[in-house]
Amino acid sequence: MSDIETLRTFDDSLLSARNLATGYGELQVLFDVTVDVRADEVVLVFGPNGAGKSTLMRALIGQLPVWDGSVAVRGHDVSEVPADEMVSNGVGYVPQTENVFPNLTVSENLDIGAIHAADPASRRREIFDLFPRLDERRSQLASTLSGGERQMLAMARALMPNPDVLLIDEPSAGLAPQLVERTFEHVAAVRQTGTAVLMVEQNVTAALEVTDRGYVLDTGENRFEGDADEIRDSDRVRDLYLGRAAPDGG
Template structure:
């Protein structure tokens, strides 16, 4: 569904990505792993057109969307849960969700579906975005992305700064999203939790793909964690 070919990106004169290659198939969960500052968020920004790539291609279902406007890329079936959540603080929880709803003939995600996935959001539906906890804001960010009815959900730092119980709730919900048939590309530091439901892993080191493999291969390769993931 998503194919990244030789992706290059820079901030001014500072090159960050040096030919990133990976793909995400329909219904698959792929993680993007690596230490801070290795290029993971830059990769996501380049995929969504928030940063114009300087080289390579971003393909969605065989269509080249490299450098297109973010709203056009999103309409191609990609939903983003950005780093820092970036919810609308002056809108209610329900208004945040409705604001991004995009229906289609094959739509699955609507308010009742999101509320079933995150009952706490239904309880807080009349609260403004800045009146709910960080964990609830992350649930809202995920729900807001789902309301676009994407075929691929991309999460940048899915559980950063969240309490352990909230992290587990997010992991459970991501597994449920996978079971509904959506593909997922997720960035997070909790490798063991990710490995419970992820199919493949892509490790980025200094703007390049340093390793890729299945969950079984990652578990069998402790040297990968030691070399590329541990601080």
């Protein structure tokens, strides 16, 4: 288990943030944060309330300006790329809330995601193979779906352009306990298709079942980084964070 003094970095990263600083207005939330996601990895970010987890996601996707440091995809600096152009740089994003269009059908939601797809018809078939339940619900309005199905649709829509890496903010938030495991099975399935995943998640124990590596953020700084087994086996992380990790909204 590494602390901030010996934080590992990876030269073969698909997505990397280096010494990232950002915030809102004059309020700095992230301080010198470094995160790597390599190809085909599932990487978890967790920490206590107010740690800056969602802020990190917004900075990575271009919704917040990078005050200092950098964000790169496949070695290409995207620190100043606006959010609406990140898809063309290979990055998809599933926000925690308002992540589907409720008054559109499942198919229509996928159509919106397909705007940047190279072969929409072929990609739609791949998505329905990945999420058969959505195929069954293709004509239903998203507002009529269950919470788990909506989360599935949000992932599917973000996957339509076949991104290199998918950022997911709190995939299990608001779901019934019996649906949480299924949600993480979907995350694992996404990785199996060749898309790497970076997720913020409050249900750390369940998320670690499909995670390769993880980062702990606290008060906007890296506190720990390690493989899933290292995080799970660390008395310090368990005592300090696993009992209090919760949605932070910021």
